[in-house]
Amino acid sequence: MLEDLFHKVKSRVMVTTPDADAHISIPRDIMFKCPRCQKAEFMDQFEQVGKVCPHCGYHARLRAGERLEITVDEDSFIELDGDLKSLNPIRFPGYEEKIAKLQKDTGLTEAIVTGTCRIEGEACVIGVMDSHFMMASMGSVVGEKITRAFEYAQEHRLPVILFTASGGARMQEGIVSLMQMAKTSGAVANHSDAGLLYISVLTDPTTGGVAASFASLGDIVLAEPKVLIGFAGRRVIEDTIRQRLPDDFQSAEFFLEHGFVDRIVERSRMRDTLGKLLRMHRREEGML
Numbered sequence: 001m002l003e004d005l006f007h008k009v010k011s012r013v014m015v016t017t018p019d020a021d022a023h024i025s026i027p028r029d030i031m032f033k034c035p036r037c038q039k040a041e042f043m044d045q046f047e048q049v050g051k052v053c054p055h056c057g058y059h060a061r062l063r064a065g066e067r068l069e070i071t072v073d074e075d076s077f078i079e080l081d082g083d084l085k086s087l088n089p090i091r092f093p094g095y096e097e098k099i100a101k102l103q104k105d106t107g108l109t110e111a112i113v114t115g116t117c118r119i120e121g122e123a124c125v126i127g128v129m130d131s132h133f134m135m136a137s138m139g140s141v142v143g144e145k146i147t148r149a150f151e152y153a154q155e156h157r158l159p160v161i162l163f164t165a166s167g168g169a170r171m172q173e174g175i176v177s178l179m180q181m182a183k184t185s186g187a188v189a190n191h192s193d194a195g196l197l198y199i200s201v202l203t204d205p206t207t208g209g210v211a212a213s214f215a216s217l218g219d220i221v222l223a224e225p226k227v228l229i230g231f232a233g234r235r236v237i238e239d240t241i242r243q244r245l246p247d248d249f250q251s252a253e254f255f256l257e258h259g260f261v262d263r264i265v266e267r268s269r270m271r272d273t274l275g276k277l278l279r280m281h282r283r284e285e286g287m288l
Contacts, residue, residue, distance in 0.1 A: 029043060030042070030043055031043055032046040032051075032053075032060075034053040034055060034056060034058050035058070036053065036058040037053065037055050037056035037058065039053070039055045039056070041053065041054060041055075046060075049268070050062075050070055050267045050268060051066070051267075052266070052267055052268070057225060057226075057266075058226070059203075059204065059224045059225060059226070059227070059266075059267055061131050061132075061165065061203070061204055062203075063106075063130055063132055064108065064112075064113040064128040064129070065113075067128045067163055068113070068117075068126070068128060070267070070270075070271065071119060071163075071271050071274070072117035072118065072119055072126065073117065073118040073119060073120065073121065076118040077115050077116070077117040077126070078115050078116050078117070079113065079114070079115040080114045080115045080116065080125075080145070080149060081114060081144075081145050081148050081149075082109060082113075082115075084109065084110065084141045084144060084145055085099075085103075085109050085110065085141065086110060086139055086140065086141045086173075087140075088172075089140060089173055089174075090172075090173060090174045090175075090176065092172040092173070092174075095172045098134075098172075099134075102133050102134060106130070106132050106133050108130060108132075108133050109141075110133065110139075110142060110145065111129060111130055111131075111133040111134055111135075111136040111137060111138075111139075111142050111166075112127055112128065112129045112130065112136070112142050112145050112146065113127070113128050113130065114126070114127040114128075114145050114148070114149040116152075116158070119161070119271060119274050119275050119278060120271070120272070120274075120275030120278070121275075122159075122275060122278035122279055122282060123158055124153075124158055124159045124160065124161055124278060125149050125150075125152060125153040125158050125159070125160045125161070126160075126161045126162070126163075127146060127160070127161070127162040127163065128162075128163045129142075129162075129163060129164055129165045129166055129203075129210075130165070131165045131166070131167075134167075134170065135166065135167035136165050136166040136167065136210075137166060137167050137168060137169065137170035137171075137177075137208075138166060138168065138169055138170055138177060138180050138181075138208075138209055139169075139170035139172070139173045139176070139180070140173055140176050140177065140180065142170075142180065143177075143179075143180025143181075143184050144183075146162070146180075146184045146187065146214060147183055147184055147186075147187040149162075150184075150188060150190070150191045150198075151187060151190075153191060153196060154190060154191045154194050154196060157194070157196060158196070159196060159197035159198065159199065159278060159281055160191060160196070160197070160198045160199070161198075161199045161201065161274060162198075162199075162200055162201065162214065162215070162218075163201045164200060164201065164202055164206045164210055164211075164214075164215040165203045165204060165205065165206060166205070166206060166207065166208065166209075166210035166211075166215075167205065167207055167208055168207050168208015168209045168210060168211070169181070169208055169209035169210075177209070178209065180209070180213075181209045181212060181213035182213075184213050184214040185213045185214060185217060187214075188214050188217045189217075192217075192219065197220075197277075197278075197281040198217070198218050198219050198220075199218055199219065199220045199221075199222065199274065199277060200214070200215055200216070200217065200218030200220070200221045200222070201223070201224075201265075201270070201274075202215060202221065202222070202223040202224070202227055202229055202252065202261065203223075203224050203227055204224065204226075204227035204228055205227065205228035205229070205230075206227065206228070206229050207228065207229070207230050207231065208231060211230060211231055212231050216260070220262050220277060221261050221262050222261070222262065222263055222264070222265050222270075222273070223252035223255065223256070223261045223265070224252065224264070224265065224266070224267060224270075225252060225253075225264055225266060226251055226252055226253065227251070227252045228250055228251065229250055229251070229252060229255050229260070229261075230249075230250035234249060234250065252264050
């Protein structure tokens with residue numbers, strides 16, 4: 001199983017030549033090979049459709065900047081708390097060096113970007129988790145930025161939209177990371193008690209402590225198609241309950257069927273859907 005996973009991660013698009021034994025390896029910056037249907041597409045065409053496979057509908061993971069570009073109104077995004085950076089609260093070996101390298105490689109200071117923006121003219125606070133930064137694991141800075149985003153939204157009476165994508169709590173910060181679950185959940189509760197809207201958008205993957213806290217607490221919970229959602233892994237759960245789980249367990253479709261997700265929204269329709277929800281909320285709030 002590990003060997004199959006390794007080949008998936010390291011795979012390149014192979015183009016067969018007239019010689020059955022010969023092939024050309026095409027770099028990923030030219031072609032995209034879908035991990036689901038295994039079909040290839042030119043990268044520029046793949047990016048033009050929001051990184052959605054035209055053959056099977058696979059929604060590839062987006063960087064925070066890419067998500068903001070296709071979601072918010074042009075030139076409307078203003079970042080909040082962009083200078084917050086992680087320390088090393090439990091003195092985990094090599095953690096500071098790892099963070100520094102990721103900051104250099106991704107251009108991000110942490111695994112989430114928060115700020116104010118407009119979506120189809122509607123003002124809101126937005127947060128986008130980026131799985132390219134330590135699998136968007138939730139450490140102290142991620143929890144602090146989310147908490148501050150909700151506090152800012154509450155002070156200015158704005159709705160909040162969070163795009164979640166995470167492997168869960170950040171082990172390099174130990175108990176400090178786990179405390180962010182309660183901290184962010186408390187911020188969501190205060191925002192909700194103020195009568196304000198919170199929309200959670202689950203993207204691939206949303207798991208662990210993030211799924212068990214703020215990602216699950218939206219007044220409206222949306223998800224992209226076929227994304228992975230859950231707390232523990234399939235094998236851990238099956239070993240614990242000693243039962244075989246359904247094949248689509250922990251998929252967005254499974255969670256929709258069981259009432260955890262309110263609607264599955266394709267990426268091409270996400271901006272329009274969010275705009276409509278924000279307008280509906282503004283009108284309802286104005287009637288109170």
